[in-house]
Amino acid sequence: MNRQKRTNKKTIFTISLCFGISCSAFAQENYKKLADSLRYVTDVPYIENCNDSVFWKIVRAGKPIVPHLIDKMTDTRDLEKDVYVRFFGGKYTVADIAYVAIQEIIAGIPTFEHLGVPVHEECGYCSYWYYVRESKKNRKKFQKAVRNWYEENKDYLIWWESSHSVTGDCFIAPTKGHYIVRHKIFDDFPPLRELQCGLWINNNGTIALKEIGCEFNEESVADTTFTIHEWKPIDQYLTWVYNIYDTIPENISDEEFALKFQPSLKEVVDTASFKILSRFFFMDKNFIYSYTPMACGGHIFVWHGLDRETFSVFEENPDYACDKNGCYVMSMDIKNADPETFQPIIINGEPTWYSKDKNHIYDVNEPMSEAKIIELEKELGISLRETKIKRNEK
Numbered sequence: 127m128n129r130q131k132r133t134n135k136k137t138i139f140t141i142s143l144c145f146g147i148s149c150s151a152f153a154q155e156n157y158k159k160l161a162d163s164l165r166y167v168t169d170v171p172y173i174e175n176c177n178d179s180v181f182w183k184i185v186r187a188g189k190p191i192v193p194h195l196i197d198k199m200t201d202t203r204d205l206e207k208d209v210y211v212r213f214f215g216g217k218y219t220v221a222d223i224a225y226v227a228i229q230e231i232i233a234g235i236p237t238f239e240h241l242g243v244p245v246h247e248e249c250g251y252c253s254y255w256y257y258v259r260e261s262k263k264n265r266k267k268f269q270k271a272v273r274n275w276y277e278e279n280k281d282y283l284i285w286w287e288s289s290h291s292v293t294g295d296c297f298i299a300p301t302k303g304h305y306i307v308r309h310k311i312f313d314d315f316p317p318l319r320e321l322q323c324g325l326w327i328n329n330n331g332t333i334a335l336k337e338i339g340c341e342f343n344e345e346s347v348a349d350t351t352f353t354i355h356e357w358k359p360i361d362q363y364l365t366w367v368y369n370i371y372d373t374i375p376e377n378i379s380d381e382e383f384a385l386k387f388q389p390s391l392k393e394v395v396d397t398a399s400f401k402i403l404s405r406f407f408f409m410d411k412n413f414i415y416s417y418t419p420m421a422c423g424g425h426i427f428v429w430h431g432l433d434r435e436t437f438s439v440f441e442e443n444p445d446y447a448c449d450k451n452g453c454y455v456m457s458m459d460i461k462n463a464d465p466e467t468f469q470p471i472i473i474n475g476e477p478t479w480y481s482k483d484k485n486h487i488y489d490v491n492e493p494m495s496e497a498k499i500i501e502l503e504k505e506l507g508i509s510l511r512e513t514k515i516k517r518n519e520k
Contacts (some may be wrong), residue, residue: 154194160184161194163215164223168207171230171294181223182300185230189283189305192231192276199269200262214255221258221265226293232283232305233292240271254425266433279307284422323400325391326363333391334363339423367394367415368425394428404444406456409434416457427457443470443477455481471510482510 161184169178176182184191201220209218224349229235237254238245246253258265283305292304326334339362366388399411408415414432418425433449440446447454453463460468460481467484470477479490480502487510488491494502503510 129409146267147393154190157187157194159190160187160197161224163226164195164198164201164220165203165206167205167218167223168209170218170223170226171210171291172212176291176300181227184227185301188231189280192280193230193273195224195228196269196273196276199272200265202262202265205408211255214252215250216255216259225272229293230301230304232276233286235275240275241268242271272512282307321397323397324402325395325397327402330410331392332365333395333397334365334415335391335426337362337423339418362423364391364423364426366390366426368418368427370394370428391426403439403447407439407447407454409437416454418457422453429454429457430438440470442472445477446470447483453481453483455479455491460488460491461493462486463488473506473508477509480510487511493507 163180164184167178167181169181170364171178171181176283184195189459201224203220204217205220209223210216211218211222241254241257243253243257245251246256256267285303286306287303291301318326320326320336321333326336328334338359340466367390368388370389394413396410396412399409401409403409406417408417408426414429414434414437416429418427431451432454433451435450437447437449440448445455445489448463448468450465453460453465453468462485463481464483464485469482471480471482471487472478473480473499481488487499488494489498499510
């Protein structure tokens, strides 16, 4: 009897395993067929032109279809209906549409790094067209570079909700988002210890700011529609500064911007004098920094133009700060604020996003109209002009 039970269990397991493999193979075949339908795309995303049902069905398939799209990056057949490249001329091929679809699924792919050519000084993205149209060999080299990049980064992709398309600036993109690469440093950074200044350092001497990111529990495809079910907060480590220079040249590529203008924290921060003033403001002997939170983590900016000698945050609400020249909330200037009389508004002992000075009452960083102030005071049952608090000393 026991032997029969074990045999039955083994049979069930074998059937289940085969069924799972069959389902996986069936799904992959469906993705391959969907990628084959690239030939029937008639419109490429551009401004409000985001209505091609074939193209967006392909994009909605998400990560599982990407390897099949990469396979198509050397398919130089014309589309069933001629689709012409705006501004540069010539027709899209299946290979070109495949790469546009990949870019819609995953934002931030370093195109020109993979091409091995610079952005053209005069016509920008035309470098792509010149390179891939030159020879089939160039397309194969580009395909190999994109495939290697995807294999290296696919496990670090997270979903990013957005109403805009990646490639076409559509005001409302059908996918409602795209993937981005959560930089591997967040996972590979092993925090050795916390420094006295509040930053972290690992065995390699890399300096990082600990922040809250997010990890998604996702089911990639259901009826070719990407679905996010839930996410949970995770610790991650920010290791670079978004902007080190006050001015940045125009027409600079993303790759060059990251290389020249986004140094590591280790290169910029003086840990001996670094202070975390609040969740949004930091300072060392050289710079004032602001932290801009985003959906999953954020950015550290060097805030140029502020006066270090007079800069300080408010004790009851350190999301606000002033120096001798103005006042600030998070990473925003408060328009025309008077630093001598400015103070955040505290209601029932709790901080708010309202503030005031001798001239205005502000909603975040915008002056409120008198009608809006009266309406808000009536709603809250208090006078917004009567609260008084103090600023932290440096």
